[in-house]
Amino acid sequence: MAETSRREGLTEAVELLRPVLRPTPLVLAATVVFLAVGSALSTIFAQQTVAGLAQGAVYASLALALVLIYRATEVINFAQGEMAMACVYVAYQLIQWGLSYWEAFCVTLVVAFLLGIAIQLAVIRPVQHKSVIAVVIVTVGLFILIDGLVTWKWSADIKFMPSPFGTKVYDAGGVAFARQDIGTLVVVIVSVIFLWVLFQFSKLGLGMRAAALRPASAALVGVRVDRMLAIGWGLASVLGAVAGLMAEPAQFVLQPSLMQPILLYAFAAAVLGGLESPVGAVVGGLALGVFLNLVGQYVHFITSELRLPFAFAVLLGVLLVKPAGLFGRARLRRV
Amino acid sequence: MRAHLTGLAMAAAAALVLALLPFQLSGYHQALAAEVGIYFCAVLGLNILTGYTGQISIGHGAFMAIGGYTTAVMSRDHHTNLVVTMLMAFAICFVFGLIVGLPALRLSGVYLALATFALAVSVPQLPLKFSTFLGGSGGVQSAQTVSHTWLYGASWTAAAILFVGAWLILRGRTGRAFRALRDSDVAATSSGIELAVYKTLAFGISAAYAGVAGSLFVLGTNGFAQPTEFGITLSLLLLVGAAVAGLGSLWGVLVGATFVGLLPTISSDVPLIGSTHGQDVVFGAIVVLVMLLLPQGFAGFLGRVARLRARG
Numbered sequence: 001m002a003e004t005s006r007r008e009g010l011t012e013a014v015e016l017l018r019p020v021l022r023p024t025p026l027v028l029a030a031t032v033v034f035l036a037v038g039s040a041l042s043t044i045f046a047q048q049t050v051a052g053l054a055q056g057a058v059y060a061s062l063a064l065a066l067v068l069i070y071r072a073t074e075v076i077n078f079a080q081g082e083m084a085m086a087c088v089y090v091a092y093q094l095i096q097w098g099l100s101y102w103e104a105f106c107v108t109l110v111v112a113f114l115l116g117i118a119i120q121l122a123v124i125r126p127v128q129h130k131s132v133i134a135v136v137i138v139t140v141g142l143f144i145l146i147d148g149l150v151t152w153k154w155s156a157d158i159k160f161m162p163s164p165f166g167t168k169v170y171d172a173g174g175v176a177f178a179r180q181d182i183g184t185l186v187v188v189i190v191s192v193i194f195l196w197v198l199f200q201f202s203k204l205g206l207g208m209r210a211a212a213l214r215p216a217s218a219a220l221v222g223v224r225v226d227r228m229l230a231i232g233w234g235l236a237s238v239l240g241a242v243a244g245l246m247a248e249p250a251q252f253v254l255q256p257s258l259m260q261p262i263l264l265y266a267f268a269a270a271v272l273g274g275l276e277s278p279v280g281a282v283v284g285g286l287a288l289g290v291f292l293n294l295v296g297q298y299v300h301f302i303t304s305e306l307r308l309p310f311a312f313a314v315l316l317g318v319l320l321v322k323p324a325g326l327f328g329r330a331r332l333r334r335v
Numbered sequence: 336m337r338a339h340l341t342g343l344a345m346a347a348a349a350a351l352v353l354a355l356l357p358f359q360l361s362g363y364h365q366a367l368a369a370e371v372g373i374y375f376c377a378v379l380g381l382n383i384l385t386g387y388t389g390q391i392s393i394g395h396g397a398f399m400a401i402g403g404y405t406t407a408v409m410s411r412d413h414h415t416n417l418v419v420t421m422l423m424a425f426a427i428c429f430v431f432g433l434i435v436g437l438p439a440l441r442l443s444g445v446y447l448a449l450a451t452f453a454l455a456v457s458v459p460q461l462p463l464k465f466s467t468f469l470g471g472s473g474g475v476q477s478a479q480t481v482s483h484t485w486l487y488g489a490s491w492t493a494a495a496i497l498f499v500g501a502w503l504i505l506r507g508r509t510g511r512a513f514r515a516l517r518d519s520d521v522a523a524t525s526s527g528i529e530l531a532v533y534k535t536l537a538f539g540i541s542a543a544y545a546g547v548a549g550s551l552f553v554l555g556t557n558g559f560a561q562p563t564e565f566g567i568t569l570s571l572l573l574l575v576g577a578a579v580a581g582l583g584s585l586w587g588v589l590v591g592a593t594f595v596g597l598l599p600t601i602s603s604d605v606p607l608i609g610s611t612h613g614q615d616v617v618f619g620a621i622v623v624l625v626m627l628l629l630p631q632g633f634a635g636f637l638g639r640v641a642r643l644r645a646r647g
Contacts, residue, residue: 076445078393078452123623130630132444133391137578138626140393140571145619151612260567264456267449275445305464309457316450320438323446 024326028283035290039175046175048293054181055250056289057188061243062259062266063273063281064192065236070275072212072232073128075135079142081263083119084240085256086150087112088248092161093154101164105245109238116237120230128229151256163249184246191242192282195235208232261308265292268315274328283326288314349589353491357484365483366555371596372490373551376497378576378595379588380544383501385574386583387510388537389517390439394451395545396570397458398428400562402546403553404462404469407560410477417479417554421493424550425543432542436535455570459562474561481554490551497544501585504540513537517583545573575622581632590633594621 039046062080069077077083090111094104119142127134165183169176199205210218211228219225247262248254269288273280292310295302302310318325357365381395402424409415409423435454439447462469469475481489504510512533515523524530553560572595580591599614629636 070445074445076449078448123627126627127630132448133385133389133582134626134630136391136393136445136448137574138623140574141578141619141622141626143619144568144571144575144615145623148612148615148617148619152616156612260456264453267453271446271449303464305460308460309464312450312453312457315453316438319442319446319450323441 027326031287043173043175044297045294047177048297049290050175050177051181052290052293053286054178054184054289055293056269056286057185058243058247058250058262058285059265059269059289060282060285061188061191061239061246062262063269063285064195064278065239065243066266066270067273067275067278067281068232068236068239070270071278072208072229073124073135075124075128075132076139076267077236078136078139078263079119079146080236080240081244081259081266082143082146082150083112083115083237084244085259086146087115087237087241088161088244088254088258089150089154091245092159092254095161101162105164108241108245112237112241113234116234117230119237120233124233125226125229147256154256156256159254160252161248161254163252165249180249184250187246188242191239195239196278198235204231264308264315265289265311268311268318270325271315271318272325274325276329277325277327280325280327345586350495353495357487360487362483365487367597367600369483369486369490369551370555371593372487372494373548373555374573374576374596375494375588375592376490376551377545377548377573378580378592379494379497379501379585380541380548381573381577382580382582382585382588382591383505383513383544384537384541385577386581387505387513387517388534390534390537391444391448392451392541393448393570393574394435394454394458395541395573396565396567397451397454398431398542398545399549399552399569399573400458400560400565401431402428402549403560403565404475404549405546406550406553407475407477407558408469410479410558411475414478417477417481418489421489421547421550424546428546428549429539429543431546432539433535435542436538439538440531440534452567452570455567459565462562470560472562474559477553477558477560480558486551486555489554493547493551497547498585498588501544505585509533509536514583572618575618577632578622578625579632581629581634581636584632584634587632587634 035049039049062084065080065084066076069075069080087108091104091108094107095101099107123138123142124135127138163180165180168179170179170182171177197205199209207218207223208228208231210221210223211225212232215225218228243262243266244259248258251258265288266285269285270281271284272288273282273284288311291314292307295310296304296307356368360368377395377399380398381392385391405424405427406417406420409420410417415423435451439450442450462474463472466472505513512523512528515526515528516530516533520530549565552564556564576588576591576595578591579594580587580589595618598617625632631638
């Protein structure tokens with residue numbers, strides 16, 4: 001009798017621990033511990049970690065934009081970065097016209113939302129149900145088109161934009177935190193939380209989730225699937241614009257190629273997290289930002305020129321070893 | 336049989352025109368025509384991969400870069416005969432294509448697009464890192480330069496050989512295997528087609544074609560290989576060419592290559608779209624329009640016209 005209950009107690013304990021014992025949470029926990037210990041031991045490590053988190057936040061934001069669209073339509077928007085870049089130029093123009101940075105920021109997000117919806121309606125919807133290749137080529141066309149339009153309007157010359165956070169540096173226990181980095185993190189986290197609340201607690205969010213997961217059933221119960229997909233593109237475009245607006249002050253200059261490297265990092269981040277998982281995109285972005293920074297600091301062979309190829313290696317490695325990423329579910333295909 | 340003869344006659348006529356053309360053209364126009372030939376080789380390679388086996392690549396600029404640097408470095412270090420460097424570019428890129436094709440076996444659709452995009456962005460970074468061997472941002476200057484006529488002859492000879500090669504590969508057993516894999520890899524595998532072999536082979540052939548194009552491309556820029564020349568834009572342009580040509584059409588490639596190669600020059604006198612970014616606007620708009628209105632590209636368009644006329 002006592003034997004059985006002890007055994008039951010043991011099984012219960014194992015059952016309780018099961019969610020924690022899965023590889024992904026373990027890896028993440030180990031990473032967090034590693035970063036915390038490293039930061040406590042070395043100020044350079046801590047500085048690189050914080051800077052990496054800020055850069056990672058930008059990747060996360062753009063990766064989340066990609067994931068939103070991928071979840072809804074299984075399409076990767078190769079023009080996502082260029083759309084974001086165009087929005088940064090809109091903000092630049094608004095500031096030139098005399099708006100303050102944050103006024104311009106808000107107006108730009110509205111413009112980004114409308115831009116996303118317009119692109120979905122005009123060029124994506126007609127090819128949506130055709131082959132993957134067709135949609136990819138359309139977004140590649142958009143990439144070139146937007147790049148050309150922006151250069152046409154604003155020229156490829158380097159532009160300068162005021163940073164919203166200034167260049168102040170805080171000192172905490174010998175570790176320097178740039179206000180810029182903290183500000184970037186806060187803005188991205190706020191927008192991610194806003195998006196999460198929208199998806200989780202509003203009727204619109206429910207409709208969008210339904211349209212993404214089960215389009216046919218959603219349509220049957222009265223969800224306007226087409227409208228939901230368009231709004232999804234709008235929201236993705238807003239997230240991209242946030243990423244762009246936060247990336248620009250970190251690089252100090254504005255030029256049309258602003259988002260091209262960031263797009264690759266965002267791809268790697270999204271794949272690392274699992275292309276279908278919003279949580280994965282955010283975690284993947286932050287992890288990639290920190291990882292690239294630490295590797296750049298401590299592995300001398302990986303200089304700044306190798307940052308992009310290294311991100312490519314991460315992307316390829318994840319695709320080959322664990323295609324579902326950290327948070328995605330392996331997909332079974334019925335033949 | 337009659338269609339066969341018509342095709343042969345058209346190809347012969349095209350070859351004759353191309354062979355006689357240099358006598359009518361100035362040096363400048365020969366260089367332009369050579370550029371079309373170079374794009375022809377690259378777009379042809381991409382079309383074999385994307386059009387015939389359904390594997391998308393946004394990274395063919397990377398293979399052009401490898402081919403181009405092969406030529407420039409061999410010429411710089413060993414003064415190798417340029418034709419030999421082109422053959423080397425073909426061989427090296429074939430191997431690189433196989434290497435890229437192996438992981439590509441496990442990727443399809445958007446995942447392959449992502450990986451090849453990343454490849455195209457990454458490869459131009461490598462000369463910056465290994466600057467003693469690959470020249471850094473300044474690039475590699477090959478020891479020999481070529482005349483416009485030489486370039487014209489070389490690029491169209493290469494184009495003709497590669498075209499015939501592609502035609503021979505695609506009309507036979509291999510081509511059928513490629514198309515079967517494109518239409519349904521499950522059905523193809525169950526009919527005994529070795530998926531891994533043919534998909535990797537397609538990547539190798541396609542990359543080798545792009546390598547030759549890259550080699551010629553470098554010769555066209557006065558033998559100067561530079562990382563910025565092989566940026567992501569080049570890869571995107573090749574995809575534009577393949578889309579305009581019509582995926583899965585061999586002779587449509589001529590139209591696609593002409594479009595990509597000549598638009599920048601033709602439009603340079605036109606107001607508004609005359610500048611580089613203006614051309615980008617046109618390129619981008621045309622790609623989107625082609626995919627929306629003529630998903631089979633120019634070849635599909637002509638096919639449709641022919642069918643309408645036949646119906647009468």
